[in-house]
Amino acid sequence: MTKKTSTTAKAKGSKRRRWPWWTLGGVLAVLAAAYVAGYLLTGERLPANTTVAQVDVGGMEPAAAVSTLEEGVADRVDAPILVQHGEQTFELAPADIGLALDAEESIDAAGGERTWDPRDMWALIFGDRDYAPVLDVDDEKLEGAVGTIAETVDVPVVEAFISFPEGRPEPREPVAGELVEREELSEAIADAYLMTEEPVDVPTSTVEPEVDSEGLAEAVRTIAEPAVSGPVILNVGEQTVELPITAYTPALTVEVVDGAMQPKIDPQTLEQPLTDSTTGIGEKAVDARVEIQNNQPVVIPSKPGVGLDPKTMADQLLPVITKTGPERSITVEATPVEPEFTTEDAEALGIREKISTFTTNYPHADYRNINQARAAELINGTILEPGETFSFNDTVGERTVANGFAMGTVINGGVFREEMGGGVSQVVTTTYNAAFFAGLEDVEHHPHAFYINRYPVGREATVYYGHLDLRFKNSLKNGVLIRAYVNPSTPGTQGAMTVEMWGTKEYDIEAGESPRRNFRQPGVRYDDTNRCVPQAPIQGFDIDIHRTFYQNGQKVKSETNTARYQAADHVICGPQPAPPPPPEG
Template identity: 75%
Template structure:
């Protein structure tokens, strides 16, 4: 019998490629890969754009040239960023953005690469690349910070104050804060890629306490706090402390996510003393004054009264109570003055260190306004390091503050407004500070030059926008003395401002020749506010301040005053105008 065998697929002999065939395939692939490497450096991938400029298929050098030419008119074009109606123009060079054409082409495929995807892209490429930028992160961050200062709407937390002794709530409002890093990235990304404005990204910040929480605080804290006086038991005396004695120091504000009452100890001191004159004796501060051209210190005197810190701590728990629980027991204690004789002596105010006077033509409003400003200014004391503000010191020029209507410069022309003439006091004060060697923090020359003032060394103010500020940068205190000699019909008035302290510098003033002359025109004004005005030439001038000690120059400062031309103003309609 013959034996049969069965052969399955698994037992069949496998067909093998000759070794030289496989070697040929690998050699071909290697040759193509090497060729691809060299090709990647010879021309750009197909259909490639960089910063919206077509560079596909070009040699790298031609691509660089095409990119530079195609972006030339956009390199310095401002980048617009906006939020609602607010818009900002950013010059690329000013915010630290610099375009690198060669690096941009290199990244888009202008250099050799072993990456097979780059090789395939030579034929099938279709991509738009962002430009390569050199970025000064500090400059860009500074630009973003500046934008944020304008755009940011800080969250408004719920708050209750007590003007005139009655609670006044402030509703909470959500805030919007610029997201700095996303905005910086959006600016970088849009450069040379889009002409559309960059939207400023913001984050909404919700208040910690909502309107319901504010309403609850009104009913549970604020309204009970002013519902009745608080009884003070001091020794054998009992008196009612009126609501108006502590509400100037009282607020209800957000603390750790809830509304809580707070009493400011310093703000409590003055109304507390005024309201408890039957208890103890008020402390008296030292006073420095000038008598017979000599600084004189009137000594301070201690008092006996209620300590504000103790009072604040005792009052807080009981102002929301009712009936007999609305009472505290305190002791009268010695009260030190806030400004002692020792404090006054330590300031070293021993001599006049500068004085300056200016004259003004007669006008009743000038006597009133300059006299009132000088009265308020007189006696102002600046400790070392403190900064003087004319607007904070003199206050708003209103009838209630003792000022009258007079002529001011507004919009490049004379107008009648409250407080006219006060700029003469400002100019005189500025010069007194200038020659005392105080640090100029803020001053604004008039829009056009007024020849009764020292050229370049004059200043104006406008309450709410323009101020005169200087810092006491000297080693000792400075006392300001100011007064006027009123004008009369046919005679000028004089305003004088003196600085008293300890002389530290001899100050010398210099000036450059006038330059950049600007010619005035003529304008007609048929409004009821018109004031006739003679023309004045505009110009620029540098003012130099030289500091000397023992005859040696130790510092020098230069500031520039820019005066616009003052048009001739004719009150009435323009001749030849339409009827």
């Protein structure tokens, strides 16, 4: 007998069970209540197992957590942050670089504030996390500290360059530079504060020259060598004159411009050798000048002339100096040449009296006598009209043999090295102080990486051609004449470098200084390269320099500048000695 299953019974047996609507509503109400309770609890205590800056604040009420955090970091809040690059170490006091703990914000960020995020609610019971502190950051102070480190660490890129001393090409090989990644270093310093005692490594990037050695060699072959292959023929009216290479090579350089080597002729430098080589063509215009005679400024009148205009000549010479044969000639015209600086211009400047003078002394060294005298010669007689800015590098030019400079000792990478132009910083420091006491506006100056005690503390400056400059603006109502001269040293006497500023006095300047602070101790460094210069250790420190301006005995304004000197390591020339063997036994 076959058993049959009722379809009616089967349908009844498979019917789904339904929950009453009020039951589902109750579940949702419970969840909502739990969610609201979780929100309220997140503001009552911190998540379990929470640490801030390595201080355990887990499960605490926010107010108690703030106090616990402040007490927990009390012995670290002023601890210096160490920054290192190779063998160099910099100590940074948190207060001096603008870092301070914001305890309340730190606790809020770690869960001390109410939140609707369910993950934060879950963390109240099951959380396990270490939070970095929230900081108050003075960006200006931090950037200043990073900038001081960068000035010590940075190695400027050296671009390919060709000059023509004695009328022959002298190429300078390009060299890659190394620059501090300043923003990245700032972030790393802030991240390290209160979180680690390990030194922060200085992040750097390599800066490749725009033109490599092959490009330089190509420029020598296609530009420099043709440029000195023979004279250029000048057709002046019915005259034909051979212009020798010595007439333009002092003003000729081959430099990197927009990624390629290109020849340049400086009209100002061209003027004198051009005039000397074309004496039969016209008469040179003479600019007015101001000279100091019998301790008084005297205007020497200008004179008009007739001759070859240096700017026009420079423009016409450039296309033909690399040519050969008949193409190596130009047609020029002798024209009236007005002086660029007239007698009226000189008299209108109001240069009437000495407004400041400053002298620094230096120990005997032949290279110091040579380099300081040459730099002084180049800046002597410079006139700054009101609003004009003086640039030491633009005025003196690159320190090369062709420019009259010799090898000497400079600071590079925090140690002494032998380079061209050593000793020029004495001229820079003296010029800076003369401008300081004349009341001129400080546009750019850079103290040495470490303090050299023959200079006025905090009021000294260094330069590095193409990278660091000394610049100041004539912010006075009248013109300023710079007078510079050297009394050279001898084996038994010190030398003296003097810079004077002449114009019309507007201010009496008073200098002041703060106590030295944030002392940094030197280390020991061994150097077995052939460029090593032995160096005694020098303590580092910070100091504020004040400049106060007075008129008729009344204070009108004041300025403050901070100099930060790094410690100078004790440098010993030679390999680092091997550590002693461990004792036996």
